[in-house]
Amino acid sequence: MVKTISAKEIAQKVINHEDLFIIDARNTDDFDDWKIEGRNVKVHNTPYFDLLEGIDPIKDVLPKDQAIYVVCAKGGSSEFVAEQIEEAGYTHVYSIEGGMKAWSEHLEPVKIGDLKDGGSLYQFVRIGKGCLSYLVESNGEAAIIDTARMIEQYEDFMSGKDFKLVALLDTHLHADHISGGRKLAEKVGAKYYLPPKDAEEVTFQYEPLQDGHEIKVGNTVIRSVYSPGHTIGSTSFIIDDQYLLTGDILFIDSIGRPDLAGLAQDWVGDLRNTLYKRYKELADELLVLPAHYMGINEMNDDGSISEKLGVLYAENHGLQIDSEDTFRKTVTENLPPQPNSYQEIRQMNMGKIDPDIEEQREMEIGPNRCAVR
Incomplete structure (x- = not known):
């Protein structure tokens, strides 16, 4: 079962200026309008629909030695994408609970x-x-x-x-x-x-x-x-x-x-x-x-x-x-x-x-x- 992390935990990591790598699986227009930001946050956007057949579109950008966090609009699609990444051999993968809606409200x-x-x-x-x-x-x-x-x-x-x-x-x-x-x-x-x-x-x-x-x-x-x-x-x-x-x-x-x-x-x-x-x-x-x-x-x-x-x-x-x-x-x-x-x-x-x-x-x-x- 895929691991999850709360918006509160992500917020505290951003405020503490920790290194974060995030896959944002929303549509590109939504991503361009608004995203998770931080001094040491790196965010890569590939829409969920491009990842239905596997993670090949993002394989080259995924870090080998760092936790990977996945976010979507409400938290559902990110769980699927996180599971795909985990099945590809990445061990520290987390779906952000509640997605950008939860992020907006914390x-x-x-x-x-x-x-x-x-x-x-x-x-x-x-x-x-x-x-x-x-x-x-x-x-x-x-x-x-x-x-x-x-x-x-x-x-x-x-x-x-x-x-x-x-x-x-x-x-x-x-x-x-x-x-x-x-x-x-x-x-x-x-x-x-x-x-x-x-x-x-x-x-x-x-x-x-x-x-x-x-x-x-x-x-x-x-x-x-x-x-x-x-x-x-x-x-x-x-x-x-x-x-x-x-x-x-x-x-x-x-x-x-x-x-x-x-x-x-x-x-x-x-x-x-x-x-x-x-x-x-x-x-x-x-x-x-x-x-x-x-x-x-x-x-x-x-x-x-x-x-x-x-x-x-x-x-x-x-x-x-x-x-x-x-x-x-x-x-x-x-x-x-x-x-x-x-x-x-x-x-x-x-x-x-x-x-x-x-x-x-x-x-x-x-x-x-x-x-x-």
């Missing part, structure tokens, strides 16, 4: 640091989609920012720990992934916060996030900073005067796109003002923690995604555009394809539709596309 918690008055800040890396969420815990209370749809993984992390979840916050109305913030808040009886300018069409009750709003979590204060541009309501958070959570406004190697609600020309001025004025007034030593990352090159040695604000002003190419006209062209014309199902995701995050879990998974499949290239 959250890996990484500790960012300790808070000044006790407690900790964790970053949850959704490595298969480049999404980042955060858990603040302090003196028996906790808050989660930009919660992913897979709320059970946060619950598992908190299980047995001595704190109560009191607040769920979204930096903006997301368009590339389904927020789990409202659902988890309702489940545990916590407050759910959302910027009101992004919430004009929502169908549910929420706590409005205004500029300068302070939310107490244990001994720690989360302070909101209105920072429009990706959306009209986009709001950043300063935590413990050490950390700046920028949502989809500022990334490590790029900046946010202003077009996902169809209002790029209206919002580009807001984006420039946030990046070139509002953030400029903040301390260079703040550690920027975004809601997404674009590539594995942005990952630090410990698996986290972060950088000092002052470093980004020196190195991030999106912060080096002096001309307002050039900036406007860059962020309205130099854009990647829009995220898969982004209109449906926005509708769901407004509470207007409620698709079943399989439909939700299909809506989220693929990479995030929230940044200007």
Whole structure:
């Protein structure tokens, strides 16, 4: 029987920068759109249908002295291919359980640091989609920012720990992934916060996030900073005067796109003002923690995604555009394809539709596309 390995185990190997060799048996178009990536990951794509008669098409690329991992869309085809490879005499062959669907949904918690008055800040890396969420815990209370749809993984992390979840916050109305913030808040009886300018069409009750709003979590204060541009309501958070959570406004190697609600020309001025004025007034030593990352090159040695604000002003190419006209062209014309199902995701995050879990998974499949290239 073919051996299997979980998406969690693969994620930990990627975060630890281990050497990995992967056969991706999906169709080439799907592979070209989105794949498992890592500093020391080598991925070879040959579609499943080309391997039905045996492994001759990939024999020349298979390593003799290294484990081989096989992935497909859902985990079925990869088991067949892995078995074929094993029967050809390769001993360390594994099928990745659940395929790219499982890869898309795994959250890996990484500790960012300790808070000044006790407690900790964790970053949850959704490595298969480049999404980042955060858990603040302090003196028996906790808050989660930009919660992913897979709320059970946060619950598992908190299980047995001595704190109560009191607040769920979204930096903006997301368009590339389904927020789990409202659902988890309702489940545990916590407050759910959302910027009101992004919430004009929502169908549910929420706590409005205004500029300068302070939310107490244990001994720690989360302070909101209105920072429009990706959306009209986009709001950043300063935590413990050490950390700046920028949502989809500022990334490590790029900046946010202003077009996902169809209002790029209206919002580009807001984006420039946030990046070139509002953030400029903040301390260079703040550690920027975004809601997404674009590539594995942005990952630090410990698996986290972060950088000092002052470093980004020196190195991030999106912060080096002096001309307002050039900036406007860059962020309205130099854009990647829009995220898969982004209109449906926005509708769901407004509470207007409620698709079943399989439909939700299909809506989220693929990479995030929230940044200007």
